[in-house]
Amino acid sequence: MKITNQMRLTLDSRSVNESFARVSICAFVACLDPTVEEISDIKTAVSEAVTNCIVHAYKEELGNIYITVAIYDNNVVRIKIRDKGCGIENVEQAMEPLFTTVGGERAGLGFAVMESFMDKVKVRSKINSGTCVTLEKHISGRE
């Protein structure tokens, strides 16, 4: 598997950047000619991961969100969304559907969305150091 194209993006953890992140990543992936459904799946998964950096990782503080997108020669997209925020104590538990540490109106379904819309989801996290979510999807493209 060889990388054929790559992009990097660093964003302030402001909620207004949620839409910029998902739209710009999808524009970059457009060269693979994804279907409408594939685009919308990636958009939704990215939106969840970026929102988690803003809501959970940095909370009231402002920090950086580091995004890299790599396109491979077998039509796989790998997206890494990383923060240097509070980290996750128990990743397995955090990924369970409906689990949320924030009351209010978080549905606790962010990871469930990522897992059902992408082929692979990997989460690495360290308390007080940060979290890295890797999302992977094979793009079949339009006929």
Next chain:
Amino acid sequence: MSVELKKDDKKIIAFLKGDIDHHTAAPIRSKIDEIISLQKPSLLIIDFNDVSFMDSSGIGLVLGRYRLMNELGGKVRVENLSKSVYKVMSLSGMDKLVEIKKREEEKNENN
């Protein structure tokens, strides 16, 4: 993102327009809740026809309004979901609490 509210007898219809994410959900929520606490309707219809994108924040938005309407003894119905919005919504198991209607064209496509 915008929300247009219409009152019709004991019914309120909220027409949502644009992208629903964590950033845009908060103002939609407060506008809908304001009219609910004022009018105390027996039915809240949330119309998704002009919603171009939704992540799990939209699920939270509907569940929150369901709880509020439930306290008032009222009901919530969610209408005109596109294929992609329905795909997100159906992960929540919310169809047990709230009536969910897809758009006409989607119904024909997937029976």
